[in-house]
Amino acid sequence: MKLLNWLIAPLLALLSLTPAGAETIRMAVTTSFHNSGLADVLLPEIKADLGLEVQLLVVGTGQALKLGEQGDVDAILVHSRAAEEAFVAQGFGTHRREIMYNDFVLVGPRQDPAGIASAQSAAEALARIAAAGALFVSRGDESGTHKKERALWQAAGIDPTAAGPWYREAGAGMGATLNTAAGMGAYTLSDRASWLNFGNKGDLALLYAGDPALFNQYSLIPVNPARHPHVRADLVARLEDWLTGPRARALIDGYRIGGEQLFTFNAQPE
Amino acid sequence: MPASAPTPAPAPHAATGPILPLRLKGAEARRRGKRLVGPVDLELGREGFTIVMGPNGAGKTTLLRLMHGLERLAAGEIRWAVPMREARMRQAYVFQTPIMMRRSVVDSIAYPLRLRGVGRAEARARAARWAGRIGLAEALERPAPVLSGGEKQKLSLARALITGPEILFLDEPCASLDGRAMREIETLLLEARQGGMRIVMATHDMGQACRLASDVVFLYGGRVHESGPAEAFFNAPRTPEAAAFIKGDIVE
Amino acid sequence: MDGFAAGLWQAWKLIFTLDPDLYEIVFLSLRVTMSAVIIASAIGLPLGAWLVIKRFRARRFTIALLNALIGLPPVVVGLAVYMLLSRSGPLGVLGLLFTPTAMIIAQVIIITPLIASIAHQTMRDLWAEYHDLLLSMNASRAQRIAAILWDGRRALLTAMLAGFGRGIGEVGAIMIVGGNIDHVTRVLTTAIALETGKGNFAFAMGLGLILIALSLSVNLAIHWISRTERASVW
Numbered sequence: 001m002k003l004l005n006w007l008i009a010p011l012l013a014l015l016s017l018t019p020a021g022a023e024t025i026r027m028a029v030t031t032s033f034h035n036s037g038l039a040d041v042l043l044p045e046i047k048a049d050l051g052l053e054v055q056l057l058v059v060g061t062g063q064a065l066k067l068g069e070q071g072d073v074d075a076i077l078v079h080s081r082a083a084e085e086a087f088v089a090q091g092f093g094t095h096r097r098e099i100m101y102n103d104f105v106l107v108g109p110r111q112d113p114a115g116i117a118s119a120q121s122a123a124e125a126l127a128r129i130a131a132a133g134a135l136f137v138s139r140g141d142e143s144g145t146h147k148k149e150r151a152l153w154q155a156a157g158i159d160p161t162a163a164g165p166w167y168r169e170a171g172a173g174m175g176a177t178l179n180t181a182a183g184m185g186a187y188t189l190s191d192r193a194s195w196l197n198f199g200n201k202g203d204l205a206l207l208y209a210g211d212p213a214l215f216n217q218y219s220l221i222p223v224n225p226a227r228h229p230h231v232r233a234d235l236v237a238r239l240e241d242w243l244t245g246p247r248a249r250a251l252i253d254g255y256r257i258g259g260e261q262l263f264t265f266n267a268q269p270e
Numbered sequence: 271m272p273a274s275a276p277t278p279a280p281a282p283h284a285a286t287g288p289i290l291p292l293r294l295k296g297a298e299a300r301r302r303g304k305r306l307v308g309p310v311d312l313e314l315g316r317e318g319f320t321i322v323m324g325p326n327g328a329g330k331t332t333l334l335r336l337m338h339g340l341e342r343l344a345a346g347e348i349r350w351a352v353p354m355r356e357a358r359m360r361q362a363y364v365f366q367t368p369i370m371m372r373r374s375v376v377d378s379i380a381y382p383l384r385l386r387g388v389g390r391a392e393a394r395a396r397a398a399r400w401a402g403r404i405g406l407a408e409a410l411e412r413p414a415p416v417l418s419g420g421e422k423q424k425l426s427l428a429r430a431l432i433t434g435p436e437i438l439f440l441d442e443p444c445a446s447l448d449g450r451a452m453r454e455i456e457t458l459l460l461e462a463r464q465g466g467m468r469i470v471m472a473t474h475d476m477g478q479a480c481r482l483a484s485d486v487v488f489l490y491g492g493r494v495h496e497s498g499p500a501e502a503f504f505n506a507p508r509t510p511e512a513a514a515f516i517k518g519d520i521v522e
Numbered sequence: 523m524d525g526f527a528a529g530l531w532q533a534w535k536l537i538f539t540l541d542p543d544l545y546e547i548v549f550l551s552l553r554v555t556m557s558a559v560i561i562a563s564a565i566g567l568p569l570g571a572w573l574v575i576k577r578f579r580a581r582r583f584t585i586a587l588l589n590a591l592i593g594l595p596p597v598v599v600g601l602a603v604y605m606l607l608s609r610s611g612p613l614g615v616l617g618l619l620f621t622p623t624a625m626i627i628a629q630v631i632i633i634t635p636l637i638a639s640i641a642h643q644t645m646r647d648l649w650a651e652y653h654d655l656l657l658s659m660n661a662s663r664a665q666r667i668a669a670i671l672w673d674g675r676r677a678l679l680t681a682m683l684a685g686f687g688r689g690i691g692e693v694g695a696i697m698i699v700g701g702n703i704d705h706v707t708r709v710l711t712t713a714i715a716l717e718t719g720k721g722n723f724a725f726a727m728g729l730g731l732i733l734i735a736l737s738l739s740v741n742l743a744i745h746w747i748s749r750t751e752r753a754s755v756w
Contacts, residue, residue: 026620026703035719055706056703056704057620057702058702069610070608070609070610072609072619072620173719175718175719175720175721179718179721197720198720198721199721199722199724200723201721228609228610230609340654340657340658359660363658365654365655369651371652371669371673372674381659382659385659385661
């Protein structure tokens with residue numbers, strides 16, 4: 001039995017080590033938000049101001065919505081309006097609160113074989129890519145970015161999945177998709193934050209941006225406590241107040257990468 | 271048995287009386303329906319050094335395993351003088367190919383004592399004495415699997431003898447040994463015999479049989495063809511097969 | 523290609539600047555996988571021994587199943603454990619999702635078949651060797667199991683190390699059930715996946731090299747402690 005004790009004692013010691021028990025909530029956020037680095041600025045301030053530890057689950061929009069549906073997180077912060085509204089309408093979330101927006105950009109090989117840099121709109125840029133048959137990598141993962149991209153193709157009147165082999169679906173996150181695009185010398189749609197923080201740009205360059213159609217609205221949705229009684233709705237409410245307040249405005253509008261502002265705070269006071 | 275008769279084996283658990291004689295009546299061993307040995311009728315008395323002889327394939331090994339309980343009895347009966355459970359504890363077996371546990375020499379010899387609940391220190395002390403008797407005093411902590419063939423078989427013998435069995439079965443223990451190792455083993459066996467141990471050994475080495483046997487069981491085709499005192503067997507075999515075997519005529 | 527050089531440089535920098543985040547991640551990796559290995563061994567080793575000694579009708583099938591389970595993709599295990607532990611799942615009330623405990627549970631499921639299968643193979647050979655001897659010595663069933671477990675202990679340790687190797691390098695399952703939460707459930711492999719996704723290849727490679735070094739150290743330490751290489755015959 002000595003051997004048994006010898007085995008079990010460290011096991012119990014290992015299992016009993018749990019993180020410090022401050023007040024914590026879990027929030028599912030999209031990869032693109034996390035890649036922006038803004039979370040690293042906001043979370044310590046939230047901890048300092050509210051004594052609240054926000055644990056981030058960095059996933060795609062689809063998985064974030066699913067985690068909220070199942071009640072495995074207390075709130076979600078995503079950027080896919082139609083899906084968000086459906087989420088709230090189905091009763092999974094209490095309401096949708098707009099916080100800020102950033103924008104999407106089209107990146108591609110520096111030589112710009114399709115000539116999208118001079119396009120008048122995002123739809124026109126995509127149409128030029130299709131016309132040139134230039135390689136385009138899609139997220140292909142039902143993420144907010146992917147949905148945005150599909151909406152843009154639709155606006156251009158093109159069904160890329162039927163258009164030919166130049167359209168590739170990566171089925172991956174933003175970073176991985178950018179890696180793929182860099183590797184293949186392809187065009188892709190990225191949120192500006194992920195693009196600026198991306199470390200492996202290679203031959204890729206930002207070629208088109210600025211069309212309001214490319215704006216990317218982030219919203220906070222608290223998970224519905226009527227459906228999942230264990231969620232910390234009280235803490236989420238405090239977080240929402242903070243995220244829509246002046247402190248968050250200053251931090252979000254003031255966040256810069258390489259001198260560029262990434263996000264624009266646009267929360268409306270209640 | 272009269273209470274005054276000397277108890278043959280040095281076993282401490284002989285309280286219920288000696289385990290011999292052993293009686294086999296119509297005993298058979300089969301494998302996949304095929305009869306390997308039997309039917310065998312045989313009685314092993316309290317004293318003696320029995321040599322089981324016969325050509326290869328005659329069933330020597332199977333008969334020994336059957337008596338020791340390693341082989342399932344397909345028909346007939348095998349009866350010890352004490353209940354089977356008790357008899358199982360008071361016998362030992364030495365295999366033709368030594369089975370070495372992955373332990374040191376001293377721990378290997380001590381293992382049967384440990385199985386019987388003897389404390390580690392005492393078991394090792396007694397095992398060390400046995401290691402000395404078989405010339406392995408210097409190799410107590412060597413891994414048993416790296417010993418030479420002769421050393422392994424001597425270790426097997428010490429491991430079998432350490433619990434003081436009343437009867438010892440040996441299956442051609444010297445089959446692959448050189449002359450010197452064979453003589454050492456024979457010496458140990460004769461000492462054990464002198465101490466009153468009942469020994470049953472299979473061999474087809476005629477010289478060894480002559481040197482050791484007090485009586486002989488001659489197997490042929492899975493049946494006991496002859497059994498009786500060794501002298502009579504070697505001098506005047508009753509069956510032609512035995513006679514041919516002694517002359518060395520049966521091609522094995 | 524200077525990717526490896528950059529990775530190596532990152533690894534040195536992380537280790538020698540005593541980066542506290544790195545040590546936290548390394549410690550959690552070890553804690554999760556070692557716990558999983560200990561639990562999986564407590565299940566797998568006796569299971570392996572039992573499959574050797576006990577004959578029963580479904581034995582062959584059980585062994586085949588065990589070997590098939592070794593190839594189970596960790597992502598599938600992760601998904602299954604997620605669905606069990608989700609607040610909407612049958613064990614949701616325990617609140618274990620996105621905790622190290624959930625990661626340990628997933629890894630136990632991944633590792634146990636491997637440990638049980640290797641242990642079974644080792645002990646089967648040993649049992650074939652010892653069978654007649656132990657029977658002749660009248661060893662009880664418990665004594666027989668003890669003998670093959672003890673005499674096979676070095677091979678069993680190898681089985682445990684194989685389990686450790688599979689666990690420490692696993693990312694699919696713990697990503698799903700752990701969630702890769704910073705300071706809570708982030709381990710080396712999920713951190714590597716995250717950094718790769720951000721395009722920080724050098725940093726990811728640095729973490730990868732640390733993972734390899736860690737795995738190597740654990741193996742060497744165990745072999746040194748058990749002196750496996752010194753008594754190769756055993």
